[in-house]
Amino acid sequence: MTGRHIALRGINKRFGALTANDDVDLDIASGACLALLGENGAGKSTLMKVLYGITHADSGTISIDGVQQNFRGPFEAMAAGIGMVFQQFSLAPALTVQENLLLASPTAPWLHVPGSRALTAVLEVLARLAPDIDPRSRVADLAVGERQLIELAKVLNLNARTIILDEPTSVLTPTETKRLYGFIETLVADGAAVIMITHKLADVEACADHTAIMHRGRMVHAGPSADLSRQQMVELMIGTASPATADRPSAPASTTPRVIVRKLAADTETSSVANIDLEVCAGELLGIAGVVGNGQTVLADALVGLHPLRGGDVIVDGHSVAWTPKPRIPDGRVAYVPEQPVHNAVVPDLDLSANLGMRSILQRRFWQFSRQQQDADARALLESADVRPPEPMRKAGTLSGGNLQKLVLGRELAGAPSLIVACYPTMGLDVAATRAVYRNLFEHLDRGAAIIWISEELDDLLDYAHRIAVLHGGRIVGVRDWASASRAEIGDLMLLGALPQCA
Amino acid sequence: MRVIGQSQQAERALTALLSAFAFILVAMGFFAFIGEPPFQTLLAMVTYAVGDSYSLSESLVKTTPILFCALAAIIPARLGLISVGAEGQLYIGALVGTFVMLLAVPYGGWLLMPGILIGGAVGGAIWGWLPGVLRARFQVNETITTLLLNYIAVLLVSAAVYGPWKDLANLGWPATIAFPDASVLPFMFGTRVHAGLLIAVVAALSLQVLFRYSRWGQGLDVLKGNARVGRMMGLDFQRQAIIVMAFGGVFAGLAGITEASAIQGRLQPGISVGYGLTGFLVAWLAGHNALLAIPVSFLIGGLIAAGDTLQLFNKIPASSAIVLQGLLFATALAVPGLIRLWRARRG
Ligand SMILES: Nc1ncnc2c1ncn2[C@@H]1O[C@H](COP(=O)(O)OP(=O)(O)O)[C@@H](O)[C@H]1O
Numbered sequence: 147m148t149g150r151h152i153a154l155r156g157i158n159k160r161f162g163a164l165t166a167n168d169d170v171d172l173d174i175a176s177g178a179c180l181a182l183l184g185e186n187g188a189g190k191s192t193l194m195k196v197l198y199g200i201t202h203a204d205s206g207t208i209s210i211d212g213v214q215q216n217f218r219g220p221f222e223a224m225a226a227g228i229g230m231v232f233q234q235f236s237l238a239p240a241l242t243v244q245e246n247l248l249l250a251s252p253t254a255p256w257l258h259v260p261g262s263r264a265l266t267a268v269l270e271v272l273a274r275l276a277p278d279i280d281p282r283s284r285v286a287d288l289a290v291g292e293r294q295l296i297e298l299a300k301v302l303n304l305n306a307r308t309i310i311l312d313e314p315t316s317v318l319t320p321t322e323t324k325r326l327y328g329f330i331e332t333l334v335a336d337g338a339a340v341i342m343i344t345h346k347l348a349d350v351e352a353c354a355d356h357t358a359i360m361h362r363g364r365m366v367h368a369g370p371s372a373d374l375s376r377q378q379m380v381e382l383m384i385g386t387a388s389p390a391t392a393d394r395p396s397a398p399a400s401t402t403p404r405v406i407v408r409k410l411a412a413d414t415e416t417s418s419v420a421n422i423d424l425e426v427c428a429g430e431l432l433g434i435a436g437v438v439g440n441g442q443t444v445l446a447d448a449l450v451g452l453h454p455l456r457g458g459d460v461i462v463d464g465h466s467v468a469w470t471p472k473p474r475i476p477d478g479r480v481a482y483v484p485e486q487p488v489h490n491a492v493v494p495d496l497d498l499s500a501n502l503g504m505r506s507i508l509q510r511r512f513w514q515f516s517r518q519q520q521d522a523d524a525r526a527l528l529e530s531a532d533v534r535p536p537e538p539m540r541k542a543g544t545l546s547g548g549n550l551q552k553l554v555l556g557r558e559l560a561g562a563p564s565l566i567v568a569c570y571p572t573m574g575l576d577v578a579a580t581r582a583v584y585r586n587l588f589e590h591l592d593r594g595a596a597i598i599w600i601s602e603e604l605d606d607l608l609d610y611a612h613r614i615a616v617l618h619g620g621r622i623v624g625v626r627d628w629a630s631a632s633r634a635e636i637g638d639l640m641l642l643g644a645l646p647q648c649a
Numbered sequence: 650m651r652v653i654g655q656s657q658q659a660e661r662a663l664t665a666l667l668s669a670f671a672f673i674l675v676a677m678g679f680f681a682f683i684g685e686p687p688f689q690t691l692l693a694m695v696t697y698a699v700g701d702s703y704s705l706s707e708s709l710v711k712t713t714p715i716l717f718c719a720l721a722a723i724i725p726a727r728l729g730l731i732s733v734g735a736e737g738q739l740y741i742g743a744l745v746g747t748f749v750m751l752l753a754v755p756y757g758g759w760l761l762m763p764g765i766l767i768g769g770a771v772g773g774a775i776w777g778w779l780p781g782v783l784r785a786r787f788q789v790n791e792t793i794t795t796l797l798l799n800y801i802a803v804l805l806v807s808a809a810v811y812g813p814w815k816d817l818a819n820l821g822w823p824a825t826i827a828f829p830d831a832s833v834l835p836f837m838f839g840t841r842v843h844a845g846l847l848i849a850v851v852a853a854l855s856l857q858v859l860f861r862y863s864r865w866g867q868g869l870d871v872l873k874g875n876a877r878v879g880r881m882m883g884l885d886f887q888r889q890a891i892i893v894m895a896f897g898g899v900f901a902g903l904a905g906i907t908e909a910s911a912i913q914g915r916l917q918p919g920i921s922v923g924y925g926l927t928g929f930l931v932a933w934l935a936g937h938n939a940l941l942a943i944p945v946s947f948l949i950g951g952l953i954a955a956g957d958t959l960q961l962f963n964k965i966p967a968s969s970a971i972v973l974q975g976l977l978f979a980t981a982l983a984v985p986g987l988i989r990l991w992r993a994r995r996g
């Protein structure tokens with residue numbers, strides 16, 4: 147396997163007034179893993195899309211082993227052995243895993259015969275990558291982490307020698323993350339080049355030989371990972387002095403529950419929760435730990451009154467929020483930050499101002515001839531939530547994932563809700579933004595709000611939550627106080643649903 | 650931000666201009682293909698569409714039902730629903746309006762005209778409400794149901810005019826009695842253009858204002874863009890699906906009753922020459938913008954009217970007008986795509 151060398155030189159890319167890539171140089175060597183670091187909106191995805199031929203740079207060159215390339219589209223990049231797994235996936239949910247793989251394979255015949263050679267060929271990589279995924283299951287039924295592995299298999303089936311992974315670990319469980327690290331190692335040992343976009347330092351430590359750091363469109367550092375300390379990386383990423391991690395919020399002042407969940411039961415086609423009993427006091431942060439796919443989504447929707455209950459009730463300040471005539475979030479009393487805000491909390495085709503204003507659409511007067519007030523409110527909210535760029539007229543769909551997350555948080559946490567239900571609120575956020583989210587949530591705690599925080603980041607839960615409830619198979623299998631919670635115990639509950647029996 | 654808006658508008662205008670130009674070329678190609686002098690025929694068409702007051706009025710006569718039917722497709726489209734049911738709603742509108750006329754004729758009076766108009770609107774609304782409910786309650790695809798309901802509507806009208814409503818004075822010709830003068834909308838400028846055109850234009854303008862500036866229109870934008878988010882904000886997709894389908898039907902129903910009463914004078918089979926489908930295409934061409942639907946409807950109306958006259962005087966086959974209409978839609982939909990492709994290639 148001959149090593150090859152890809153060089154990006156002087157890449158510039160502007161979107162209107164915004165410079166996403168500002169004179170960026172990058173070298174990619176085979177047989178190594180390169181971590182591309184940077185906070186949300188730093189321009190990492192844009193740079194890689196330029197390499198992959200989807201986005202065309204305004205200026206700059208790409209050369210492979212000294213030969214200048216001019217990719218007109220991803221097909222030409224693929225032909226040159228470059229593959230990319232996107233932040234937003236491109237699988238057909240209604241089709242099965244093997245159908246998706248066949249679709250993406252250029253050598254597959256148009257008629258899919260069971261047991262054909264083409265089929266065995268496309269399944270080979272998947273079998274190595276994720277032996278426990280049944281190729282005949284429908285993509286719609288798979289967890290996010292599993293979908294990502296299928297995306298990766300798709301790219302590997304194209305014989306990619308340079309593999310770009312856009313924030314692969316942000317959607318993975320700890321186990322899945324480990325497996326991915328292992329897989330990256332194998333690829334690198336095979337002589338491939340892997341570029342991993344991330345803002346998790348753990349990813350860098352686990353597998354990156356080289357590190358490149360971007361900040362606001364510029365490349366601010368590139369070199370061997372060992373050259374930088376954790377602290378230095380953080381400084382380069384966020385451009386300012388060291389971020390102190392947030393303090394644990396102070397213990398709740400009262401012990402009378404403000405939010406009472408009684409025997410809650412709810413179902414969707416694919417998952418269900420039952421027998422959920424929870425109580426949250428004013429000023430208390432209750433964490434819900436669990437591996438994705440154990441009923442988190444339906445639980446969150448049911449808690450805020452968006453999903454009809456099969457039984458039980460959710461009572462906030464003495465009022466039921468679940469048994470309302472229409473599924474909806476009660477005004478003011480409950481705030482909801484759903485998972486995957488891109489799909490669940492914004493309208494991509496509408497502008498930011500409309501997306502922020504829609505929270506109060508039902509309170510509005512029938513006619514709204516001037517949007518001046520709404521736009522001004524939006525501008526203020528965009529500034530305070532640090533959404534970049536803070537342009538109210540920009541379509542929400544053009545924002546990067548992290549900035550959309552900030553937008554949704556800003557909108558949902560703007561009032562003075564009694565109950566806040568937040569699902570993975572820091573997923574995809576960089577260090578500075580994560581800190582801002584915690585600070586925002588903790589301010590609401592000080593005000594007396596009750597927060598139910600659904601997360602997978604066990605470390606964060608252990609650091610900040612007052613109590614942790616573990617969700618497994620649609621039930622709460624244990625609740626621990628932060629003082630008595632042990633990492634190992636909660637991990638066992640998350641994965642096994644019970645503590646190992648003492649012999 | 651204003652700058653962005655302006656450059657977008659300029660771009661849209663340029664696209665429209667290029668599309669028009671492409672259509673003219675293609676149309677001339679078509680004339681050459683059927684052995685007519687391309688340039689003269691084209692000129693003749695323009696003359697027959699807007700050349701004198703008679704041609705202009707005939708173009709406006711065609712514009713009216715097309716615009717109504719375009720609105721019937723645009724309103725559901727604001728929620729992301731694809732309704733092709735304007736044709737059926739038009740027929741049922743005519744049927745119910747005529748029913749009101751048959752009931753009320755013995756009493757006469759000034760209530761007759763508003764009565765039959767309301768009948769038409771209600772008929773169309775029912776024929777839109779039905780697929781709306783099926784979609785909202787049972788997730789039945791509204792495009793399929795509206796398509797099938799079109800056939801039922803046409804046959805219901807035939808059943809009525811061949812059967813119980815046939816006027817025996819017609820000597821076997823399947824049609825009802827004539828609409829009395831008091832029931833017919835006033836004509837304008839001494840032509841066949843009736844006040845329905847006015848209603849349609851005012852409706853289009855008001856709808857566009859509603860879409861843009863009302864809580865209702867903004868709610869539709871949210872639901873169309875992401876129904877889940879709409880639900881989060883307390884909006885009700887199911888309810889709105891029924892509302893937009895029925896509301897859209899109102900306008901197709903008005904097209905039906907005004908065609909029957911003012912243009913044809915009685916209810917008979919074949920009230921519409923594909924106005925429903927034409928309206929649907931106009932809605933798409935106008936980008937589901939009710940305001941833009943006005944000029945686009947006039948353009949198509951002119952094309953159809955000119956096609957009729959062309960056939961009369963230049964011995965060009967009757968189907969040419971339909972071919973031209975098809976070519977217009979094809980170019981108008983293809984040119985923007987080709988421009989995008991060209992842009993992408995250029996990078
Ligand atoms: N297609 C686009 N149109 C307009 N702006 C864009 C587009 N794609 C990205 N941007 C903007 O460019 C900046 C960099 O985005 P991106 O490369 O996605 O950042 P990240 O480093 O988080 O991957 C962001 O501010 C984003 O809003």
Ligand SMILES: [Mg+2]
Binds near residue numbers: 192547
């Ligand atoms: Mg990105």
